[in-house]
Structures are given as C-alpha cells and as structure tokens.
Amino acid sequence: MSKLMEKEPSEENVELMRGLDNRMRELELREEAFWHQLSRQNWIKYGDQNSRFFHTKANQRRERNSIDHIRDEAGNVYDDEDETTEEGVRKIIGDGESTKIWSDPWVPDMPNSMVQPLSNQNQENRPVSVYELVENGCWNEELSKGLFTEECIQAIKKIPLPCFPESDRWAWLLGKGGAFSESKRIWYVSPLRLVLDDINISSLLGWVDFQMTKKVEDGWWELFWCLAWGIWVRRNKWVFEAKKTEVNEVVQRAVSLVGEFDLANVDAGENFVSNAAPSVWTPPCEGVYKINSDAAIFGSGRVGFGTIMRDFSGDVMVAACDWVEGDNEIEVAEALGARFALQIAVEAGLSRVVLEVENVKLFSHLKNNTYENSYFGTIVQDVRTLERSCSSVEYSNVRREGNKVAHHLANLSLSFDAMRVWIEEVPPEIFPF
Numbered sequence: 001m002s003k004l005m006e007k008e009p010s011e012e013n014v015e016l017m018r019g020l021d022n023r024m025r026e027l028e029l030r031e032e033a034f035w036h037q038l039s040r041q042n043w044i045k046y047g048d049q050n051s052r053f054f055h056t057k058a059n060q061r062r063e064r065n066s067i068d069h070i071r072d073e074a075g076n077v078y079d080d081e082d083e084t085t086e087e088g089v090r091k092i093i094g095d096g097e098s099t100k101i102w103s104d105p106w107v108p109d110m111p112n113s114m115v116q117p118l119s120n121q122n123q124e125n126r127p128v129s130v131y132e133l134v135e136n137g138c139w140n141e142e143l144s145k146g147l148f149t150e151e152c153i154q155a156i157k158k159i160p161l162p163c164f165p166e167s168d169r170w171a172w173l174l175g176k177g178g179a180f181s182e183s184k185r186i187w188y189v190s191p192l193r194l195v196l197d198d199i200n201i202s203s204l205l206g207w208v209d210f211q212m213t214k215k216v217e218d219g220w221w222e223l224f225w226c227l228a229w230g231i232w233v234r235r236n237k238w239v240f241e242a243k244k245t246e247v248n249e250v251v252q253r254a255v256s257l258v259g260e261f262d263l264a265n266v267d268a269g270e271n272f273v274s275n276a277a278p279s280v281w282t283p284p285c286e287g288v289y290k291i292n293s294d295a296a297i298f299g300s301g302r303v304g305f306g307t308i309m310r311d312f313s314g315d316v317m318v319a320a321c322d323w324v325e326g327d328n329e330i331e332v333a334e335a336l337g338a339r340f341a342l343q344i345a346v347e348a349g350l351s352r353v354v355l356e357v358e359n360v361k362l363f364s365h366l367k368n369n370t371y372e373n374s375y376f377g378t379i380v381q382d383v384r385t386l387e388r389s390c391s392s393v394e395y396s397n398v399r400r401e402g403n404k405v406a407h408h409l410a411n412l413s414l415s416f417d418a419m420r421v422w423i424e425e426v427p428p429e430i431f432p433f
Helices: 011-039 051-064 081-086 141-145 150-157 178-189 204-212 220-241 247-271 330-347 360-368 375-387 400-415
Strands: 089-092 169-172 289-298 302-310 316-325 352-357 392-397 420-423
Touching (some): 178 247, 220 247, 289 330, 289 400, 302 330, 302 400, 316 330, 330 352, 330 375, 330 400, 352 360, 352 400
Antiparallel strands (some): 289 302, 302 316, 316 420
16 A cells, blocks of 8 residues: 555556555454454444454453354354353363363263262362363273262263364254254144153154154154154254244145155055165175174173174184273264274275174265264264275175174173284184174
8 A cells, every 4th residue: 555655646546545445444344343253242333443352352252262152943042151051052072172171061961061070179280171081092080080970970981082183062962942942843833743841861862762662653753754854954954044944834844745755655556675774794795895893782881892804705804892981872882883893994904895884874874974963973983084094995784683793792892801803713602603
C-alpha cells in the first residue's frame, strides 16, 4: 500500500489501492470473527479492533482444554462443559494427551463418564492427563490403584488403547437427555411406539438385544431398521448440510420403505438368493494365506484372542492365542482379536492374506472401510493401518462352524500366562480339527 501511495494517483493505482484496502478490511473482520468464535463473547462489536483482548480470552479457554460447543442432530447447541457431560458426550481415548483425568468425561460405565478418585488420595504430584496412566501401551494398574476406586479401575481397563498414534476425540453417546429427544420422538410416534426412557441400556447393540427378547409381529423388524436408517440419514443431513428433517417425514419414509420392500419381495419370487456367510472353512487361492480370528469374553474380566493361518492346501502356518485385562463389548473384543491376528501375520512375514472374521459388523466395517466414532472404530482403524504392512489384504465373513479352530484357541488363551505361538502346528488341546 505504501509503495502505491508514492506513485502517481492514476485511475489504475487508485483502483489497486481501493482493492488492497478492502482486502485488508476483510482480513481484519475475519480475524475478529475468528477470535470471537474462540472466546465465546456474544457482545463483540465487529468494527472495533479488539484482537488483543480476544486473543487473551481464547487462550484462556484453550488452556482449559474444553470444547467450544456441540450441536446435536436435533439442532440443539450445547456450549457449557457440564451441560454437554449431562447430555451424553464422552472423550474417546487415543493418545490420551488432550484428555484431563479429573475434569473430562472419559470413563465408560461411570456416572457422567467421570473418574471416581479415592477419598484419601494425595493430590500433590498426581497425574493430570490420561496419557500419564499408560505404560508400554497398557493401562498402568499399579498407578491407578493409588488414584481411583476399584470400580473405576475396572471401568478404565475396559478401554482399548490404539496401537497407532491418534488424537483423543469427542463422541456422542446413546443415553437419556435432551440431546436425543427428537430421535426418541421418532421411535415413540412411529407404529412401533417404542419408549427409550423405560430401559437403562447404554449401547445400540444392547438395545437391539433387548428388543430381540420381545415377541413381535411380522414386519416389525423391517420397520425398526428403516426407522433407524431414517434417523441416521436425518442426523447426517443436519450435520453435513444443516438441513432439518421433520419427525413425521422420517416416520412416513420408513413406512413407505417397508411397503416398497414387501412389493420387491413379491416381484422377486423364487429369484431371491441368500448372501449368508458360509458355515465351512474354505482355502484361499495359491500364494495367499487365510487368517481366521476370534475372541472370547471370560467372566474373570479378561478377553481372549485366537488366530490360525493356513495356506491354499489347508496346512497350518501359524497359530496363536493371547489374553488381555478387560470386559469389552463383543464387537470391540472381536475387533481386538482381528487386530491381534493381523499383527501376528505381519510379524510372521505373511504379505498376501485374507482376514476372516465371524462378527458381521466387523466384517462390514473392514470390507467397506466404514468409520465409526467409538472404541470399536478406533480398533478397526488400527487394523486398516496394519493392512499397509501387507501387499494385499482381503476380508471375509464366516459362521462359527467355519471358525472353530480360532474359537478354540481364544478359549484356550486363559490356560497360559502370556501369549503363545505355534509354527506349522496347533496345540494338542485342539488337534485334530
């Protein structure tokens, strides 16, 4: 600008000066808007140069390491830390660096996902961030015993830690409160008349299992899944397109989909072909190794893993089993088992593999590269990262009957005090198979 002012005031130079002036003004407004958003001061007056003040306020909030605000699928905005905790958000632990032990909600199965400290705890020199509770990729149980109640320690041990570095992140939970009020309305006003407040279940899988205990009419489950899909689409439209879909539209669309599905089945007649997973083990192509994995959840608060790797002729290359402390949901346990299996395969130098699993959700997420903001999603991402160490990885689904060896190995894991690996053989406890 100063160089232009030294030149002749021609029309061209004047126009350039106007353009630069407008651009500088635009950048100043953007800077103020940016720091306004971070500082959460709703009384800012755009046009005043208050950048220093807003820098200070924003930095104070950054030091608190709290979220600015969360907007749910119903359009509700939560910008208070306590309020978001009550409404059902929790930190998903990655590297543990950005999660504060004592002020952030991060422990599943605890009230408001907050830790429970010991009443006689020495607060001097106690750890601040979650990463300080981790040692060599595992939870430091000895350190935890001097900080938390036994109930809290057991809840922390359920949290699976990723193998590869990733940041902590916030996630919505299925729970009670206003954050999911409109989703609850959809279930209630639908022909299914479901009332979510009547049950105390913290996961979608648990809720589905609960519904399966009921005796329902024909077509009930078709409408159930169409409604679930409609709620998910409604949420995505709000998050990614800022478009709100009315409750009655979701219900009407779900009912219409069921009708279209019934009509399609009538038209298809005998041409319908089932895509059910096979019940027997089938060999891979020559030059490829098939990895079967499974997990077992024991009542002692441990999770066992088993894997077997065979070539195109069915000969065993590697078999292994191991167990870890924890009491994970079945889908998380299965994902941990798949991660364990692929880790062993990589260490054994098997580069062209087929990873075969029982769990349908795990298979779907791996095959379709689906991301889920949960601990299950964290472990799936670990598997996808391990995939890069192989020249080719395919995924397959099989029923329990075709996965017996891996299943037996997972159950056998508790017989040992550490990981066991067999090369070109299997333990005598499961031979012959």
